[in-house]
Amino acid sequence: MVITVxxxxxxxxxxxxxxxRMVKRHLDKGYELILWNRTIEKAKQIGGIVAKSPKELAExxxxxxxxLSDENACDSVIFGAxxxxxxxxxxxxxxxxxxxTVSPLYGVKASNALKELGASYIEAPVWGSVNEAEHGNLVILLSGGQKEIEKVRPTLQELAKEIIYMGEIGKASAMKLVMNAFSLTTVALFSEVVSLGLGWNLEASQIFDILSKTWMKAIVDKYGQRILSDDIPQRFKVDLAKKDLFYALKSGYYKNIPLHIISGAVQSYTGATSFSLANLxxxxxxxxxxxxxLKERK
Known part of the structure; x- marks a missing residue:
């Protein structure tokens, strides 16, 4: 039996x-989906019905x-030719x-433009990565009209262990940027201080062991092996991390909030983007x- 909303x-x-992974989960649950992707072959490989364009899909x-990856992609898909x-x-x-993951500024702009056309926009940024998406354990933050949210809630529940209503448009995206900025700056700082220790001939295992005797144990447990190993499956791309930090920075500037640490992290991730390996x-x-x-200075 096909499940519909x-x-x-x-x-x-x-x-x-x-x-x-979100699409595959819905297909496995019996949903009927119509798909579109910039690379059409990828949509055909996943299954479901494939539309020729976003316009056809909306019809x-x-x-x-x-x-989608960023605000430009969202603009093209929603408002493009x-x-x-x-x-x-x-x-x-x-x-x-x-x-x-977009800025709250974008959410407000898109929502207002769609409202003029008689359409509704719901912000639903997710917390979690590929494993959580596969097993329906995402946390979904929601902003928008509650009437519209109730219409899509059954499909969202297939993806999430928790759904949190944040209020009006902009708040869900703001909260997602708070979460991502905190996480991404933590990883950058952790990588930086471990590099400092290595620069003074400490071993990574020694650094991790000493840090683990303090409140920093949780950070070591979560990120220690992930920063050292090429064999950890990719959960998030470094260029998307840079993008999210930039959106956080832009959102802070709009509210006249100084975000010096995030600004520094943007520079680090920008450098990492030019030096990154795509599969890591x-x-x-x-x-x-x-x-x-460290290698250059030896």
């Missing part, structure tokens, strides 16, 4: 590390999920649910960036 088909756009679905809005019909009960996790790539300078 208010008897309507569901569209999904964006089939990267996260999106592909066939009233509820569409997005999991073959974007979702080109397939909208007036007075249609149309909802876009955006799982992507962001944690390993940021440490390789610092380790590069």
């Amino acid at each position: 208010i008897e309507k088909k569901i569209g999904f756009i964006g089939l990267g590390l996260m999106g592909s 066939k679905c009233n509820i569409i999920f997005l999991m 073959q974007g979702l809005i080109k397939g909208l019909k007036r007075n249609q009960d149309f909802i876009i649910v955006n799982f992507s 996790d962001y944690t390993r790539n940021i440490f390789r960036y610092y380790k590069k300078y």
Whole structure:
């Protein structure tokens, strides 16, 4: 039996590390999905029905999920020449649910523009990575109209261990940036101080052992092996980490909040992006960036 949301088909756009796993989970649960991806072959490999464009997808679905890399990708998919809005019909009960990590400024702008067209926009950034997406253990932060959220809640529950309503548009994206900025700056700082120790001929195992005798044990346990090993499966790309920190920085500037530590982390991740290996996790790539300078100074 096919499961539907208010008897309507569901569209999904964006089939990267996260999106592909979210789609597979819905397909495994019996949902009928219509997909679009910039690389059409990737959509065909996953299964489901494949649309030729976001416009065509909007003509066939009233509820569409997005999991895209950045605001430019969201703009292109929603507002572009073959974007979702080109397939909208007036007075249609149309909802876009955006799982992507974007700035609260973008969420407000997109929501207002869609409202003028009679469509609804829900912010739904997720906390978790590929393992959580595969097993339905994501945390989803929601902002938007509660009536619209209730219409899509059954599909969201297939993906999440917890769904948290944050309030009006902008708040969910702001909270996601708070979480990502805290996590990403922590990884950068951890990589930096370990590199400092290595520069003075300490062993990584010695650094980890001493740090683990303090409150910093949780950081060592979570990130210690991830910064050292090339064999840890990729959970997040370093260029997306840089992007998220930039959005946090932009959002802080808009509110006249000085974010000096995040600003420094943006520089570190920018350097790591130019030095990164595409298949490695962001944690390993940021440490390789610092380790590069150790080698150069020997």
